[in-house]
Amino acid sequence: MAAGKGDLTDPKQGITEAEAIEQAKQGHEAAFEVLYHLHKRRVYSLCLRMVTNPAQAEDLAQEAFLQLFRKISTFRGESAFSTWLHRMTVNVVLMQLRKKGLPVVSLEETLEAEDEAPRKEFGTKDLKLTGSIDRLQLQRAIDRLPPGYRTVFVLHDVEGFEHNEIAQMVGCSIGNSKSQLHKARLKLREYLKFMRAEKAKTG
Amino acid sequence: MTCSDVERVLPELLDGASDGAFLPDFDAHVKSCPVCSDLVSDLKLIASEARQLAATEEPAPRVWVRIAAELRAEGLVFDSAISDSATREPESAPARPLLVPVPGSPRWRWTALWLAPVAAAVLAAGAYVISYKKVVPQVAQQAPTPQVTSPPPVIPAATPPSVPATAPQQVAKEPANPTGVNGAVPAVEAAAEPAPSAEDRQFLSVVSTLGPSTRATYENQLNAVNADIRETQAYVNRNPGDADARQHLMDAYQQKALLYQIALDRIQ
């Protein structure tokens, strides 16, 4: 699990995260705003990676922050604030996926019909990825993953949750979580090779 | 170990979850097999690069604007002091004047945070009312809105926020009047007064947000405890020397504080 950032001191704010939390509990709007700006990228990035649609991601990020702020008086500080917010964001996104009927985790062992992964026998020169990965390409490749694979990959490799945490959150077994992650990585490898080959062709 | 075996154990090994029993065989095969070697290093690279993607996207300024508007609408903010201009997004809504609480919006409700100090104040008023005659001379010489000389009983609940200056004084002005001459509790007109106090009205306004049937339930209970307080107060007025009756009056106030606290727990 990704570690929380702990107390932050922003010279512009003149306030630490812990102070902002205490002031937010008392209802100071400026304190809420400080907490929002401290964590907005993490929350929004997670939402965007899970649903790939910026407008939806904005709605989910908004809902995650509102849920957090409504419950802020119950935050007792035993765990990092960012950890708490992180989990809440994941729950908000997963609930949205469930409501829309989208698979949270793929239960199928075979490839989904909409899968567009290029055939493995593409070319004889299978370009090795090692060395560097273009982040934009990686992001596009993640967006292409089927929703079930994408959920587990984002939660584990991007956000740092452990398999037992993912299994609890999404309601699958630990074995299923590991299996989905492995398949997601394999698929991403193929997408990235394809993109690299295409780029090499066009120069 | 074969290439198929490597594929099979990779999900466990890549994340370090395996007990390592077959690690030597795995390492030996990967070193000698360029296909598996490329596969393992590619998957590790993907996992490590993915980690860098966290927190790279920034939401549009309108997200905070909508959050702030909702916080105000729900009465979760007590003030909207203008934050530092360096942190304020250009599309943010203009700052609002200090509002405690936030009236007028369609979803206005008295935030539950007010209930805790009022619950404490209810008890304080009760403790003040039943102050014994020893305390009377000191109480009579105090300011028009005297403070309780003994600490109110502890309410077993979350620590209430700082008590607004007005709350205890407001409650102290309630029907629980100060004791008068000779330790006798003066006739309390409010003992027969059926009109709800300001705190009770606000209490009912807050619990209204829980739905009409819930509000009715709380209102019935509130009426019952208020009736008990009035009844006991009237008896104490007639029998000022009855220490047990005074204690029952304090118990009745405690019941009211309990009702406030139960509502507070539900709303939070």
Next chain:
Amino acid sequence: MASFRKASVRQAGIQQTSMNNTAAVTLVLVTCLASAAFAESKKEYRFTVGPNAIISVDTQYGAISVKSGSGDQVIVTATLKSDSVEVDQQQSGSRIEIASHLLQGANEQTGRVDYEVLIPPDATLNLHSSIGPLSVEQLHGDLTLEGTDAVVNISNVENCHVVVRTMRGPITLAGVRNGHVEIATISGDIHLKSVTGPLVLASSGRGKIFYDGDFGAGGDYKFTTHTGDIEALAPADVSAEFRVHSVLGRVHTDFPLLPHHSRYSMKAGSSFVGTAGKAESAVVLRSFSGRIRLKQR
């Protein structure tokens, strides 16, 4: 769910004039639709905790039943009545927090989550449910139970602090030994059976208090009501000092008590003070206008 079943039967009744296939099909169809509208689901959560764990379960609508489990495991089985509610769960070390989270449009039926929980017997437990019921048995960690209308049942717990608060919900404790017990309700009834310990406090404004036990362990027992009656049933060999007083109500005792000095004014029929046996425990029964009876078993 019950009200929805009532609605579907009523609708079937209107359409059905006689028992025929069409009506039967209609009944089946309506029932299926009713069931589909509330997609009940079950989830299980497992946590590993260390000693002196703290477990909190909070549900607006729903029952919570907690029993002693084994080892260091906390096992939570949540039955969600619809998809209008979800379960938030959080672990921080040995602190577990489980809460029902109502989604938009959820009501008392659709927002209901029932919990069955197994916890280590020494864990501290905090339960909250508006409608309950709340049920706890065979534990010896500290317990705090809160409910608005929740029926509360606690049985076979010992050596622990027990705090219960309800608005109207009746409270029953049975087999609570060596406990530090504090019960407060505004208008619920309180039933105490075989409840002993160094401190047993019970107060109800308008509800009744029933005690069946021996007032043992040399403890302090204080039962208070405003208008509700108090009835205590004790064995002939009870060992306690009794102070019983009702301001406006009547009091009665079956026990031949040895008179004892009291600062309260002793008004015949409204109060008595006396000891039984060695007076090891102190029992105070007070009511403003309720009737108080001390009966011999």
